[in-house]
Amino acid sequence: MKRSVLGIVAAAAASVLALTGCTTSGAPDGGSDDDTFRVAAFSAGYASPAIKYVVDNFQAQAEAEGWEVQLFTTNDDYDGLNSYVQTATTQDFDAFFLAGFDPRALGVGISAANDAGIPVFAIDGDPQPNDVFTLDVISDQQSLSDISVGLLDEALGGLDGKNVLMVEFDPALSISARAAISREQIEAAGATVVDTFKVVNISASVDSTLAYVKDYLQAHPGGLDGIWAGWAPAGIGAFQAVAESGANVKVVSADTMGAINEIVASGAPLVGAAMQDWDAALAELIAGINEYRESGEVASNYIAVPGIRIDPSNAATVEVGY
Template sequence: MYTSDFDYDKINTDMQSAITQGTDVIVAGFPDPRQIAPLVTAAESSDIPIFSIDGGVEPNEDFVQDITFDQQQIADLGINALDEALGGLEGKDVMVIGHDPHVGIMTRSNIAVDELEAAGATIAGGEMKQVLNPGTSQEETLKFVTDYLQANPDGLDGIWTGWDHAALGAVQAINESGQDDIYVTGVDALGAAAAEIEKEGPFYASVLQDWSQVVDMTVESVEAYRESGELPAENFVEVEAELIDRTNVATYEPKM
């Protein structure tokens, strides 16, 4: 297994080396299709199929199969939950937290901005807030929200975040501010997120992406290829996500 901490120069070099050593199949975990051209070229020249998990948001001929989640549905579930929590979105101030280097987060975050504005909400600060590093996203979002609330004590109604670590930072900032009428939605339904939702505080809902299911589906596809030599019939498979909120969190068993 090769890992890169989002260093695509390293992963491209590592995988090119692996290909020369006799690799038969590549399984890629959330590769950015914009940054793996050397890897793809090396794989194609050696007739090696790439099976991808979360490798983009649209069909891509670089992969014999990419299994991911429906970004439109993810955005919709979070927006609808905020709409419910706030009693409507018209005239509400909503912060959106994104991270453009991740194609999935970028896609669903931009959908969220468009849908919030279409529903009559105002994007807090005038535009989406961009986290620089997923590893520090909780701390970065804590600072975004804290700074905004200090400058605008009554200027925030809700926060839509593209993933749960950012949502947890937003929840921490709201709790520390002492306000009890700002609601947050996230994505991934981590165990820590579920615990916050169960408290019925600022964290209103999160959208579960069951990656264990996707990994199982990918392994099945690779096994089928190993046994038959036939590539998957579909090269792009979107899986439906699930909303975890106050109505079902008590029976929810976190996957991560």
């Protein structure tokens, strides 16, 4: 039986909240003494469905390669994560893998790895090339902005003269980068960014975005044409506020998850999204690690993977995985 749109939203919100209890694992033990290639994986953002997908799939692919992976996670506890990374530099690991982290907050740990000569491989580390990484594979923020702003432009019949609200999260470098690019594009097209909601707790971004947008719509009836959300849970919260209010407002997200694709396919005011191609990013990362193992270097330490446009024409068929 087909679920209602708001039923999809409720299920998505529950899946996000169910992950937020992730706590730190034990201290690194360094593994065994054989010739197995050993990787220590670290994440402060494992509570995010997208990052959990990335980390879990990295583990599966690494184990298929015959590598041994030990995972250390915290729920945005960077003191703890820095401590784990520093401890791991004294253990028998051949490489570090980072996903779901702020490189500024993990600077102590990354510096310790660099000083110890341990190669550091990252997904979604820094939107700009950064020599602290042996290889950083990121989503192309320009691509995500082009897709999401283009979708909003199409849905509104042009952005010129329109009023847009943006939902951002500054602590995440990738979200902050695509928000800045998208803001410039929206304003260059003639629209006015009438308000910006900056989420404080990303783990509660569905509910906080819902509450903020709902209040804004009540205070400014008819004063908003579109909403740009920088990541999937914020997109869901913004859409739910529009759906509950009945406002004629179009929503786009510069990120997606399975629930968003279902909403877009339903023909709802959430008209589309940019999908980060995590599978392609993982393929690039695994290839880069193997290249480094064979030669001691990589051709480039920075790879930006283009996004995928999600709209009603393909939303029902594109696999997201989370």
